[in-house]
Amino acid sequence: MEVTEPxxxxxxxVILSGLYHGLNPGMGWPLAVSAALMERKNSAMxxxxxxxAIGHFLSMALILLPFSLMASLVAWESQIRIxxxxxxxxxxIYLLINRRHPRILARIPPSKLALWSxxxxxxxxxxxxxxxxxxxxxxxxxTGMNHEAATTLMAGNAGAAIWVAGVHTVAMTVxxxxxxxxxxxxxxLKFLSKTFFNLDIVWALSLVFVGAFGVYSAAEL
Amino acid sequence: MxxxxxxxxxATAALAMKAPVEKLAFTxxxxxxxSQPDGLAVVDVDPSSKxxxxxxxxxxxxxxxxxxxHFGWNACSSALSPLTGHAFYERRFLIIPGIRxxxxxxxxxxxxxxxxxxxxxxxxxxxEKTGYSRPHTIHCGPEGIYVSTLGGGGEDGTxxxxxIFIMDCETFDILGRYExxxxxxxxxxxxxWNLPKDYMVSSEWGLPPQFENGIVxxxxxxxKYGHSIHFWDLRGRNNIQTIDLGENHxxxxxxxxxxxxxxxxxxxxVVVDTTNLEGAIFTWxxxxxxxxxxxxxxxxxxxxADPDDLPELLKGFSAVPPLVTDIDLxxxxxxxxxxxxxxxxxxxxxxxxPMNPVLNGKVEIGGIVAKKKHSNGSDxxxxxxMVEISRDGKRVYWTNSLYSTWDDQFYPGDRGAAMVMADVxxxxxxxxxxxxxxxxPEGYRSHQIRLEGGDCxxxxxxxxxx
Numbered sequence: 001m002e003v004t005e006p007x008x009x010x011x012x013x014v015i016l017s018g019l020y021h022g023l024n025p026g027m028g029w030p031l032a033v034s035a036a037l038m039e040r041k042n043s044a045m046x047x048x049x050x051x052x053a054i055g056h057f058l059s060m061a062l063i064l065l066p067f068s069l070m071a072s073l074v075a076w077e078s079q080i081r082i083x084x085x086x087x088x089x090x091x092x093i094y095l096l097i098n099r100r101h102p103r104i105l106a107r108i109p110p111s112k113l114a115l116w117s118x119x120x121x122x123x124x125x126x127x128x129x130x131x132x133x134x135x136x137x138x139x140x141x142x143t144g145m146n147h148e149a150a151t152t153l154m155a156g157n158a159g160a161a162i163w164v165a166g167v168h169t170v171a172m173t174v175x176x177x178x179x180x181x182x183x184x185x186x187x188x189l190k191f192l193s194k195t196f197f198n199l200d201i202v203w204a205l206s207l208v209f210v211g212a213f214g215v216y217s218a219a220e221l
Numbered sequence: 222m223x224x225x226x227x228x229x230x231x232a233t234a235a236l237a238m239k240a241p242v243e244k245l246a247f248t249x250x251x252x253x254x255x256s257q258p259d260g261l262a263v264v265d266v267d268p269s270s271k272x273x274x275x276x277x278x279x280x281x282x283x284x285x286x287x288x289x290x291h292f293g294w295n296a297c298s299s300a301l302s303p304l305t306g307h308a309f310y311e312r313r314f315l316i317i318p319g320i321r322x323x324x325x326x327x328x329x330x331x332x333x334x335x336x337x338x339x340x341x342x343x344x345x346x347x348x349e350k351t352g353y354s355r356p357h358t359i360h361c362g363p364e365g366i367y368v369s370t371l372g373g374g375g376e377d378g379t380x381x382x383x384x385i386f387i388m389d390c391e392t393f394d395i396l397g398r399y400e401x402x403x404x405x406x407x408x409x410x411x412x413x414w415n416l417p418k419d420y421m422v423s424s425e426w427g428l429p430p431q432f433e434n435g436i437v438x439x440x441x442x443x444x445k446y447g448h449s450i451h452f453w454d455l456r457g458r459n460n461i462q463t464i465d466l467g468e469n470h471x472x473x474x475x476x477x478x479x480x481x482x483x484x485x486x487x488x489x490x491v492v493v494d495t496t497n498l499e500g501a502i503f504t505w506x507x508x509x510x511x512x513x514x515x516x517x518x519x520x521x522x523x524x525x526a527d528p529d530d531l532p533e534l535l536k537g538f539s540a541v542p543p544l545v546t547d548i549d550l551x552x553x554x555x556x557x558x559x560x561x562x563x564x565x566x567x568x569x570x571x572x573x574x575p576m577n578p579v580l581n582g583k584v585e586i587g588g589i590v591a592k593k594k595h596s597n598g599s600d601x602x603x604x605x606x607m608v609e610i611s612r613d614g615k616r617v618y619w620t621n622s623l624y625s626t627w628d629d630q631f632y633p634g635d636r637g638a639a640m641v642m643a644d645v646x647x648x649x650x651x652x653x654x655x656x657x658x659x660x661x662p663e664g665y666r667s668h669q670i671r672l673e674g675g676d677c678x679x680x681x682x683x684x685x686x687x
Contacts, residue, residue: 030303037685038417038483101307103396106363109419109456110304189232189684193301198224198309 006136013133014164017210018171021056021126022179024203025196028052028117029176033183033192035113045180048113053173055117056126060165063127064134068157078218081135085214088128092207095125099200125207132214134164226308229674230298234480234552235686237298237612243672244270245333246609246618247292247315248640250279250665253625255286257664261317263333264640264659266618266672274657278334282326283341287319288625291669293359295327295366295390298680302416304363310390314339315671316366318356320624321433323347323372325356327393333673340393350395351386354378355429358411360681363456365390367399369412371426378429383409385423404460408447411475414455416683417482421453422505424473424489435626438534442495444468450476450489450505452513464515466503469496473503477550477557477678479575483685486575488557489515490548498523498538500545500561504575519578521545524564526590534630541589544631546623547607549677551614556581556649558617562604563631565591567619567643569651582651584643587621589631595641597655602636603628609670610677617643617651622666638667 021027035048070080102123108116121127138157183192231237244267250260260281265272296310315328315336323344330336348354355372366388372378384406385399400406408425425447431437440446448470452462466473470491478487486506494501502519523540535541544563550556550572557578559568565588570578585593587601595601603621610617621639622628628636638661642654661667671679 025303026307028303034303034417034684037687040483040685100391101305103364106304107456108304109454110417111419116304189687190236192232192684193226193230193308196226196301196308198307200307200309 010133010137011167014130014168015171017129017133018168019175020206021121021168022172022175022177024199026124026199027056027120027126027172027176028113029180030192031110031113031116032176032180033189036184045184049173049177049180051113052117052176053169055114055119056121056172057165057169059118059121060127060130060168061162062122064130064161064165065158067131067135068138068161077139081132081139081218082215084131084135085211085218088125088131088211088214089208090211091125091128092204092211095204095207096201124203129207129210130164130168132210132217134161135214136217137164223309223311226301227296227310227312229312230296230301230308231680231682232298232301232684233686234554234682237675237680237682238552238614240612240674242613243611243674243676245277245673247330247333247671247673248620248659249289249292249317249668250638250661251287251289251622251625251668252285252664253628253635253666255288258282258285259287259289259319260665261315261328261336262661262667263330263336266616266642266657268656274659276659276661278336279662280328280336280338282338284319284322284324286322287324288321289317289668290320290624291358292317292671293366294361294671294675294679295393297361297675298682299361299416302363302683312675314393316359316368316388316393318359318368320355320357320371323354323356325368342393342395347386347395348374351398352381353383353386353398355383357409360413360679361390362414362416362681365396367412369409369423371409371432372429382407383428385409385412399458400460401457402459404451405449405463406451406460410447410473413476413478413487414681415478415482415485416455416681418485418507419455420461420507421455422476422478422487422489423451423453424476425449426472426474432624433626435630436534441471441493444471444495446471447473448491449473450503450515462513464505464513466491466515466517469494470501471495474546475548477548479554480550480552480677480682481554481685482682484554488548488550488572488575490545490559492545493542494520498540498542500543500559502545502548502557502559502570502578506575516576518576519559519570521559521561521568524590530590532589532631532633535589544604549608549610551610552612552677553614556614556645558608558610560605560608560619562606562623564588565593565604567605567608567617569617569645569649571649581649584651584653586641586653595658596653597658599658600637601639601641603632603639607669609672611672612674612676615645616654617645618670618672620667620670622668625666628666635664637661638665640667640670
């Protein structure tokens with residue numbers, strides 16, 4: 001794939017969203033601190049971060065892969081992107097109105113970090129935040145593959161979905177891991193509660209913004 | 222919802238100990254005969270204040286006969302659990318159940334001197350949604366506020382076992398029963414947990430007919446009160462083990478786990494051993510393989526007495542049992558305070574080695590026979606009962622009533638409500654404070670105490686102190 005300016009910007013967005021998710025305590029970095037402290041060994045932290053990363057990655061992939069199938073329907077490309085964008089906006093609005101957090105998350109035992117991370121990302125629409133960015137990356141003008149057969153497109157799109165989920169998750173783990181190490185090695189738990197900001201509204205607005213961007217960029221076509 | 226966590230939430234017990242000290246205490250007042258409405262007293266505990274040791278505000282309920290007993294906060298340090306990531310609740314509401322009426326009050330104490338009723342949950346609603354009655358202990362946990370109950374359905378609370386139900390910590394809606402599989406648990410009293418280690422421990426007093434109209438001597442002597450503690454998979458919501466402490470160990474009440482979540486042990490107080498009238502403390506712990514054990518680590522002997530000095534109930538025994546009715550553990554897990562309501566003593570044990578507690582100090586006050594006055598000369602009716610420790614461990618507060626009908630059996634006549642405080646020195650010296658002695662309105666008794674910003678029996682910590 002030729003790296004054009006919009007493609008670079010979209011990949012930048014994939015990384016930025018990863019950093020953003022990583023810094024959000026709701027996506028799990030405090031669990032990595034807790035794991036190292038509870039088990040009284042440093043090695044517990046990378047293990048916990050890895051489990052959180054696996055869960056997050058799967059959650060992203062679960063959301064993106066179905067879109068990779070649809071994205072190959074080149075003829076309906078702009079309709080799909082507009083519908084997806086509207087859906088993401090609506091989910092953001094839903095989170096703005098319904099500020100309750102899903103109770104199911106409280107039923108997951110602390111030992112199952114990957115499952116927790118998977119469901120936390122799913123419940124908060126973390127994967128949805130990537131959808132408009134991902135669909136932008138799959139757009140024919142960005143892939144340069146508009147003349148390929150549908151099956152090739154589909155495989156290419158699925159591969160791109162995995163790449164997007166992977167790059168996003170690496171960025172998330174780096175950001176979350178950075179905060180976790182900082183807290184664990186230097187700052188101490190007194191700062192834990194100081195780093196907690198209520199991101200509920202910002203998060204919901206991010207979804208609205210990203211979704212609106214998706215609709216806008218598709219309508220431009 | 223705030224933008225930042227409530228400043229009274231602490232990641233670790235050590236951080237909570239260093240937080241600013243309490244300036245106010247909340248104490249429940251009950252009308253033993255139900256002739257007056259029960260209430261919440263706001264007590265000034267700031268020594269630099271002009272109204273130190275006085276009730277600076279009282280809120281009385283619109284109903285009578287609730288019988289206030291235990292209560293708790295809508296949110297505590299458990300909100301910082303890394304599993305929630307949404308630590309933005311306010312420690313603002315006190316949840317006060319009526320143990321006799323099954324009515325639950327939610328009191329807004331954002332401005333403590335203007336405390337007001339925020340919501341009332343009527344007994345019918347509790348019964349309809351849970352099948353439980355006689356709500357009791359409050360803790361903030363995963364999914365919301367957990368409330369233990371002492372009764373099941375039906376008029377006398379014996380239709381089905383009692384258990385725990387969950388309330389939403391923002392709307393205070395009753396969400397439903399906690400238990401998926403209760404195993405052999407058929408009575409209830411207290412519960413607490415280790416949140417990161419994901420287990421809960423619960424205890425047993427007795428069913429409503431065994432306590433509402435007074436202690437039933439025949440039931441006690443035939444060992445029919447509770448004598449087991451139950452261990453639960455907290456988030457799985459099922460009973461994983463029940464330990465019978467032995468049927469002679471009647472009434473296993475307060476559960477006090479170590480505050481430090483890496484320590485997997487705790488204590489449970491037993492009111493009376495029917496073979497010898499001793500009071501006892503059991504230490505329970507979790508093994509490497511996830512199973513639990515318990516061992517008796519403290520015994521407190523009865524004191525011989527002249528039957529003429531004893532109430533009807535005890536005349537035949539010619540002795541006063543210590544009656545261990547409440548225990549509380551300091552936030553550093555160092556001192557366990559044990560109320561001996563019968564003999565009139567508050568014991569302070571050094572439990573640095575939880576398997577070998579050492580009696581470090583005691584305060585003698587009240588008592589069935591001893592009737593020891595306060596060191597400032599004032600009378601102290603009944604004996605030391607509900608005990609609460611300041612977060613820094615330097616002040617220990619207690620009141621003197623156990624439960625209306627039981628008070629009258631062990632201490633006939635009205636002996637007056639009290640709330641006193643003892644200081645704990647740098648090396649643990651435990652001495653009654655002469656200046657702190659709260660006067661309550663006529664006809665009331667005093668029960669549980671909660672301290673502004675949290676205390677040693679409310680907050681659950683999710684991170685170890687390092």
